[in-house]
Amino acid sequence: xxxxxxxxxxxxxxxxxxxxxxxxxxxxxxxxxxxxxxxxxxxxxxxxxxxxxxxxxxxxxxxxxxxxxxxxxxxxxxxxxxxxxxxxxxxxxxxxxxxxxxxxxxxxxxxxxxxxxxxxxxxxxxxxxxxxxxxxxxxxxxxxxxxxxxxxxxxxxxxxxxxxxxxxxxxxxxxxxxxxxxxxxxxxxxxxxxxxxxxxxxxxxxxxxxxxxxxxxxxxxxxxxxxxxxxxxxxxxxxxxxxxxxxxxxxxxxxxxxxxxxxxxxxxxxxxxxxxxxxxxxxxxxxxxxxxxxxxx
Amino acid sequence: xxxxxxxxxxxxxxxxxxxxxxxxxxxxxxxxxxxxxxxxxxxxxxxxxxxxxxxxxxxxxxxxxxxxxxxxxxxxxxxxxxxxxxxxxxxxxxxxxxxxxxxxxxxxxxxxxxxxxxxxxxxxxxxxxxxxxxxxxxxxxxxxxxxxxxxxxxxxxxxxxxxxxxxxxxxxxxxxxxxxxxxxxxxxxxxxxxxxxxxxxxxxxxxxxxxxxxxxxxxxxxxxxxxxxxxxxxxxxxxxxxxxxxxxxxxxxxxxxxxxxxxxxxxxxxxxxxxxxxxxxxxxxxxxx
Numbered sequence: 040x041x042x043x044x045x046x047x048x049x050x051x052x053x054x055x056x057x058x059x060x061x062x063x064x065x066x067x068x069x070x071x072x073x074x075x076x077x078x079x080x081x082x083x084x085x086x087x088x089x090x091x092x093x094x095x096x097x098x099x100x101x102x103x104x105x106x107x108x109x110x111x112x113x114x115x116x117x118x119x120x121x122x123x124x125x126x127x128x129x130x131x132x133x134x135x136x137x138x139x140x141x142x143x144x145x146x147x148x149x150x151x152x153x154x155x156x157x158x159x160x161x162x163x164x165x166x167x168x169x170x171x172x173x174x175x176x177x178x179x180x181x182x183x184x185x186x187x188x189x190x191x192x193x194x195x196x197x198x199x200x201x202x203x204x205x206x207x208x209x210x211x212x213x214x215x216x217x218x219x220x221x222x223x224x225x226x227x228x229x230x231x232x233x234x235x236x237x238x239x240x241x242x243x244x245x246x247x248x249x250x251x252x253x254x255x256x257x258x259x260x261x262x263x264x265x266x267x268x269x270x271x272x273x274x275x276x277x278x279x280x281x282x283x284x285x286x287x288x289x290x291x292x293x294x295x296x297x298x299x300x301x302x303x304x305x306x307x308x309x310x311x312x313x314x315x316x317x318x319x320x321x322x323x324x325x326x327x328x329x330x331x332x333x334x335x336x
Numbered sequence: 337x338x339x340x341x342x343x344x345x346x347x348x349x350x351x352x353x354x355x356x357x358x359x360x361x362x363x364x365x366x367x368x369x370x371x372x373x374x375x376x377x378x379x380x381x382x383x384x385x386x387x388x389x390x391x392x393x394x395x396x397x398x399x400x401x402x403x404x405x406x407x408x409x410x411x412x413x414x415x416x417x418x419x420x421x422x423x424x425x426x427x428x429x430x431x432x433x434x435x436x437x438x439x440x441x442x443x444x445x446x447x448x449x450x451x452x453x454x455x456x457x458x459x460x461x462x463x464x465x466x467x468x469x470x471x472x473x474x475x476x477x478x479x480x481x482x483x484x485x486x487x488x489x490x491x492x493x494x495x496x497x498x499x500x501x502x503x504x505x506x507x508x509x510x511x512x513x514x515x516x517x518x519x520x521x522x523x524x525x526x527x528x529x530x531x532x533x534x535x536x537x538x539x540x541x542x543x544x545x546x547x548x549x550x551x552x553x554x555x556x557x558x559x560x561x562x563x564x565x566x567x568x569x570x571x572x573x574x575x576x577x578x579x580x581x582x583x584x585x586x587x588x589x590x591x592x593x594x595x596x597x598x599x600x601x602x603x604x605x606x607x608x609x610x611x612x613x614x615x616x617x618x619x620x621x622x623x624x625x
């Protein structure tokens with residue numbers, strides 16, 4: 040997964056240099072469909088496309104990751120049909136798209152909780168958003184401040200192309216303010232994929248990272264997070280994200296150029312159907328409607 | 337007539353390939369230059385070259401490349417310090433000391449070493465070397481400059497060994513015979529005669545190895561942690577020029593300030609590798625004389 044993710048990033052990097060790199064531009068009725076973007080849901084998209092291709096043998100769906108920024112940039116450069124994003128397009132991006140004759144249409148496809156993960160041996164169980172802010176801006180640098188071991192904190196982040204990075208920056212570093220000026224601590228490690236964050240957290244007792252809940256596993260443990268110290272703490276699970284009590288809950292989007300047509304339309308319809316929504320559940324995300332979710336206790 | 341025509345055709349083809357190669361280099365350079373210089377219309381060159389913060393998506397964006405240049409420098413110098421002694425030593429062993437049967441095996445092994453894909457090395461760095469260095473040196477994280485240096489040294493070794501070995505083999509037989517004739521031991525001959533005589537070729541090999549190290553992207557992106565901070569030691573996370581371009585190019589919309597800044601970084605890299613290759617070329621030329 041790491042290999043694939045990194046390989047893709049380099050490939051995209053190269054493809055991005057030549058403007059003619061896009062293959063699927065404007066060819067909406069043809070048999071291929073390019074989906075690019077968010078690393079958070081790249082696995083979900085891959086599964087969606089595999090299921091989709093079982094029903095539509097004449098349409099080939101290609102899924103690549105790299106980060107939401109990569110997907111949105113290639114939508115603007117007309118080198119993909121669907122940009123998968125774990126954040127909203129910014130006003131500047133929409134403006135740039137319009138200038139290039141692209142009319143971005145937003146479709147919410149599922150929900151996600153951004154999980155904050157720690158090494159299994161780290162005893163810290165729960166933190167408020169304000170604590171996370173102190174950790175990721177570098178104000179607090181030792182775990183003993185939060186009742187943990189006497190260990191330096193190693194903060195892990197995604198690259199700037201990641202939608203999860205943009206979301207986490209707004210919610211935690213800027214405490215929800217759109218025009219915040221604060222930055223991640225300059226000591227923060229920028230990892231090239233979500234899986235790379237998992238690997239580092241597994242190997243490093245002092246590490247803390249964040250990622251989409253689809254990457255959670257029993258090799259790491261996810262913090263319970265509260266809006267403020269005196270509020271209730273929630274873990275990033277299906278129930279808490281579904282009713283939005285988990286503070287870092289967010290929608291996941293598809294963006295296409297104008298109203299989806301042809302193969303794109305078929306794929307979007309499939310994504311929103313119960314069978315499509317089930318693929319998100321299977322890869323660890325939260326469906327749009329409770330009816331499509333597995334039973335919540 | 338027929339023979340003359342085919343001569344002409346083949347000669348033309350060869351000439352075309354030569355001209356095309358040069359043409360590509362010139363075109364790439366012009367392409368880089370055009371987009372890189374566009375940055376300086378909107379961002380001051382002094383702030384780009386001497387800025388100490390690289391914050392491409394903040395508002396306002398900061399494109400100071402000092403942390404990236406220092407990062408690349410740390411990793412490269414670290415890699416050179418590790419790979420040059422080992423590489424030249426290995427070349428001396430393979431070329432002059434090892435018996436013929438062992439020599440052939442070693443030579444093909446070195447070639448296999450060159451064929452290991454860089455992602456594979458990066459993967460080894462993430463799952464094994466990084467955690468190993470972390471526990472050995474009691475670091476905060478194994479994703480640091482040294483991890484990158486070690487893996488890059490490994491990547492540069494085949495180049496250095498092959499070219500140095502060729503250079504040693506190219507020293508005229510008469511030198512050896514004269515040295516032995518004067519009663520020099522094998523080691524004295526190797527150290528005092530062969531090594532100085534082959535020095536230009538060895539330097540060329542080392543320079544080409546350095547060129548490989550500074551241009552390598554995948555490994556450093558995977559294992560050095562990519563924190564855009566000016567590192568105070570090689571045991572800290574750092575970010576290189578190449579990793580920056582590779583990880584940010586995909587999301588930079590063509591024509592934006594960020595996009596041009598990445599081209600400017602590419603131009604700086606191009607200039608650095610160009611200078612290194614030039615030095616390598618000059619020493620190779622000297623070696624042939």
